[in-house]
Amino acid sequence: METPLIEVRGLRKNFDDVTALSNIDLSIKEGEFFSLLGSSGCGKSTLLRILAGFEQPTEGRVFIQGKDVTELPPYERPLNMMFQSYALFPHLSVFNNVAYGLKRDRIAKAEINERVEEICQLMQISKLMNRKPHQLSGGQRQRVALARALVKRAKILLLDEPLGALDKKLREDMQFELVNLQEMLKMTFVVVTHDQEEAMTMSSRVALLNDGLIEQVDTPRRLYEYPATRYAASFVGLSNLFEARVVSHDDDLVTLWCDALDAELSVRHAQPLVPDMVVTVLVRPEKVSITAPDAQADNSVVGVIENIAYLGDVSIYYCNLPNGQSVKFTQANVQPAAELPLDWGQKVRLGWRAENCNVLVA
């Protein structure tokens, strides 16, 4: 088996009495764009700082290319990091900021100049070489920080909320630029982000953290379509979560009774479930559709539209069932706004197919 580029085994980190991380096992392969996703305080930044060597784990080991680096100080680790605040040296020009890492390696001056120029060209900051950091815009600073972290050609780049300080438009452009950069330089990126969209857009794999524990490590698509836990389902995207009791399980079709919906549900689920077990059923709002009263759907409920959130491209509808339970569903706004097909107070019949929902046991 191929050794992973970065491997974390049995990691735990305590700050005084507070446990920031526990039971962390991860392996990141070469060439991956790996995201650490989670809400603030979940430990994702601490994990990144442990990888960089700024924090020592209380327990567990970190390996890079199979070599134990747990005890190595940051300046001896074969990786570079881009900081959330960019951390540019305020007293140095852009050129000297970028050249700083190369100078530490005692590389010949001519080569330093060449490599700095090359990376600055790539990052489109060649014209800013003589400026000081405070003379740059937020976007330019970010490029300088990226250039400084890339110029040493380490195999691994750690990025702490790389796009956090940019406005929305610039952030979307930079997302693609980062991905292109990573593919072009054939590097491994490990990104910390709290923005699920960002993680979904850029990553090849995402580790979702919650309260110091890893909830799930998966591709963005699988994380969305097959979340492992309730937390994963609710953190990534919109979701309807209902508690239900298993009635029977034939082949891969589960029949459940859901008190909240006052309905029987059928869900495709491969793993065997025992009758009477209480599980959670996840239905993504875009998989719910409006059905004709006489149509046959695997699952259906009837309710009244209570709220509409118009987002432009789609609208989110909140539909109330007679017993008070709310079901979210989305509809693409294909028709012009004047002809919205649904209105407040309208009675609708909603249905979704058995293969379009999931059973969560955790």
Add this chain to the structure above:
Amino acid sequence: MKRFKGLRLACLVLGLGFLYLPILSVIVYSFNESRLVTVWSGWSTKWYGALLENQQLLSAAWLSVKIGALTATLAVVLGTLAAYSLVRFKYLRGQAQFELSTAAPLVMPEIIIGLASLLLFVSMEKLFGWPAGRGQTTIVIAHTVFAMAYVTVVVRSRLAHVDSSIEEAALDLGARPVTVFFTVTLPTIAPAIIAGWLLAFTLSVDDLVVASFTSGPGSTTLPMVVYSSVRLGVSPEINALATVMITLVSVFVLIAGLVLARSRDK
């Protein structure tokens, strides 16, 4: 606001007058021809000439400058180290006690520092034979004690505003901790270090009390000479000396201000 214009002008004149009239009168009287300080008898620069010939005053001034420079340099080194450890090593054992002990000389009466230093030096001499007698070295040590506290305060406030992630970034780029300190930390706190040096220098040159306790024969500082000669009646030479010092200090402050302003612009 317009009707208070006269009042505001009066306040300004009064305030500036309160601060600068005494200094101005010293400067004006330094050009007085008369031997009597309080009687004006015409313009003259002869007291400046006399000043240049007064070996006692000149050597005292030179000694004060030497002590000031040594004190300031020592205080800057120690104060910067203290500030760095106070700001950057948050989990240091005995942090609170250390903080208190660095700040204590700020509020300690000078006379206590002077007396305590004297007692220490005398008993050290008895025990180890060092320092042999009192003089320039002992004054520098005693001055450093309180000057260092001021440097610590100045450097510490600057350091607290420096984002520690720039130091981490330097570590990440392959710099060892010592290199990080000299290539990243030091340049970013340089303005505070210069300000601290100037402050320590001024405090030392200005000090009479601590120096009186810790000086020995042949090490009379400028304030001590001025003080003892004034007791015998103010000589116009002292006015001339004061004017020279005021001019030097003004030029010094002006240069320091310009340096700081330029470093901010960059």
